[in-house]
Amino acid sequence: xxxxxxxxxxxxxxxxxxxxxxxxxxxxxxxxxxxxxxxxxxxxxxxxxxxxxxxxxxxxxxxxxxxxxxxxxxxxxxxxxxxxxxxxxxxxxxxxxxxxxxxxxxxxxxxxxxxxxxxxxxxxxxxxxxxxxxxxxxxxxxxxxxxxxxxxx
Amino acid sequence: xxxxxxxxxxxxxxxxxxxxxxxxxxxxxxxxxxxxxxxxxxxxxxxxxxxxxxxxxxxxxxxxxxxxxxxxxxxxxxxxxxxxxxxxxxxxxxxxxxxxxxxxxxxxxxxxxxxxxxxxxxxxxxxxxxxxxxxxxxxxxxxxxxxxxxxxxxxxxxxxxxxxxxxxxxxxxxxxxxxxxxxxxxxxxxxxxxxxxxxxxxxxxxxxxxxxxxxxxxxxxxxxxxxxxxxxxxxxxxxxxxxxxxxxxxxxxxxxxxxxxxxxxxxxxxxxx
Numbered sequence: 001x002x003x004x005x006x007x008x009x010x011x012x013x014x015x016x017x018x019x020x021x022x023x024x025x026x027x028x029x030x031x032x033x034x035x036x037x038x039x040x041x042x043x044x045x046x047x048x049x050x051x052x053x054x055x056x057x058x059x060x061x062x063x064x065x066x067x068x069x070x071x072x073x074x075x076x077x078x079x080x081x082x083x084x085x086x087x088x089x090x091x092x093x094x095x096x097x098x099x100x101x102x103x104x105x106x107x108x109x110x111x112x113x114x115x116x117x118x119x120x121x122x123x124x125x126x127x128x129x130x131x132x133x134x135x136x137x138x139x140x141x142x143x144x145x146x147x148x149x150x151x152x153x
Numbered sequence: 154x155x156x157x158x159x160x161x162x163x164x165x166x167x168x169x170x171x172x173x174x175x176x177x178x179x180x181x182x183x184x185x186x187x188x189x190x191x192x193x194x195x196x197x198x199x200x201x202x203x204x205x206x207x208x209x210x211x212x213x214x215x216x217x218x219x220x221x222x223x224x225x226x227x228x229x230x231x232x233x234x235x236x237x238x239x240x241x242x243x244x245x246x247x248x249x250x251x252x253x254x255x256x257x258x259x260x261x262x263x264x265x266x267x268x269x270x271x272x273x274x275x276x277x278x279x280x281x282x283x284x285x286x287x288x289x290x291x292x293x294x295x296x297x298x299x300x301x302x303x304x305x306x307x308x309x310x311x312x313x314x315x316x317x318x319x320x321x322x323x324x325x326x327x328x329x330x331x332x333x334x335x336x337x338x339x340x341x342x343x344x345x346x347x348x349x350x351x352x353x354x355x356x357x358x359x360x361x362x363x364x365x366x367x368x369x370x371x372x373x374x375x376x377x378x379x380x381x382x383x384x385x386x387x388x389x390x391x392x393x394x395x396x397x398x399x400x401x402x403x404x405x406x407x408x409x410x411x412x413x414x415x416x417x418x419x420x421x422x423x424x425x426x
Contacts, residue, residue, distance in 0.1 A: 001161065017158065018158075018159055018160065018161035018204065019155055019156045019157070019158055019159060019194075021155065021195075024155070040154050040195070041154075041192060041195070042188070042191075042192055042258075042259070043343065045256070045258060048258055051261075054232075054261040055257055055258045055261060056258055056261055056262055057258045057259070059195075060187060060188065060191050060192060060195075060262075061187060061191070061262065062161075062184075062187070062191070064161050064163075064206070065184075065187065065206060065208055067163075108257065108258065111257065111261075112257065115257075126342070127257055129256045129257075129341075129342035129343045130255070130256025130257055130258045130259065130343050131256075132341075
């Protein structure tokens with residue numbers, strides 16, 4: 001089937017099988033490998049992208065369901081050399097160790113701060129419950145999210 | 154993990170979806186947010202030949218004040234429930250429990266009707282709708298029928314829905330002042346409840362259990378004990394009466410029975426506070 005999806009501002013048209021998952025579409029058809037496949041069971045959040053501005057686990061959505069939608073992946077956040085404030089905060093607060101969960105954490109954070117611009121630490125921990133970091137670097141991640149919220153004010 | 158091949162059609166209205174179901178019979182499955190069905194399809198535990206995507210049927214996404222009850226469109230997302238002002242004023246428990254489902258990403262996609270139709274005894278919302286005495290409006294090729302929450306859930310992942318029927322609306326009695334608590338016991342924040350217990354105190358007391366059998370359950374023995382004047386502590390001892398919990402990697406049946414007694418006591422205490 002043919003789908004039309006806007007990815008990071010660019011319109012794309014592809015023929016896909018109905019069973020194509022959004023994450024496969026992004027990595028294989030659109031060539032954007034910043035979005036990771038982690039657990040592949042919608043537990044870990046490594047594959048989180050924005051669909052029409054809201055965080056979604058792209059391993060548990062069909063590309064067909066995203067037909068006509070606007071997708072933002074980690075590649076779509078920076079403006080040229082200027083990192084997105086959430087990326088900057090993750091960098092400055094050292095909110096990563098191995099980095100595998102980071103793209104998903106950043107995308108989940110962008111969506112969270114859109115919904116809760118001034119989160120408490122508890123809001124952040126609850127808001128990121130769908131993202132797992134197996135290096136268990138949560139403290140710095142929470143610090144980064146709070147710093148990003150501060151920077152956006 | 155990739156689902157087995159299937160054909161896909163997108164419905165733009167409830168009637169279009171029902172027509173597609175009628176055409177394809179029990180080879181077809183409805184797809185709403187996909188938060189329950191797609192994981193099953195990826196594990197190949199479900200292999201429908203045809204998916205009828207109702208995810209964009211906007212006419213079934215609403216929360217309306219209907220006098221003594223609230224009408225919720227089946228395709229209303231958890232995210233839209235947890236932020237809804239009508240529910241804040243007239244049915245806070247539904248807002249609270251919607252906010253406990255999965256995680257943010259799941260709540261951005263998952264729908265109340267999808268959760269109810271899936272009929273998973275480990276899900277949060279079916280047990281709440283049982284406790285609140287909700288009714289479900291079901292539409293098929295020959296018209297509509299209304300089924301009470303008590304009659305709707307028949308067994309593990311089994312409801313009264315026929316293959317050509319679509320759940321369109323959930324009707325929830327208003328409970329603006331109800332004392333309420335949901336005690337959800339889980340290993341990780343986003344997980345399904347290993348066991349969950351809800352108490353609604355609104356004049357009488359209703360108690361519902363998550364994951365204590367093949368369907369969501371009312372803890373009838375607890376409710377009866379309270380009616381006969383038992384204390385919360387005494388009544389909660391009956392929480393596992395008449396239940397049939399399964400054993401799995403997370404818990405033995407005996408441990409689930411223990412959890413039910415503890416969580417019902419906590420829920421009753423918190424709902425009475």
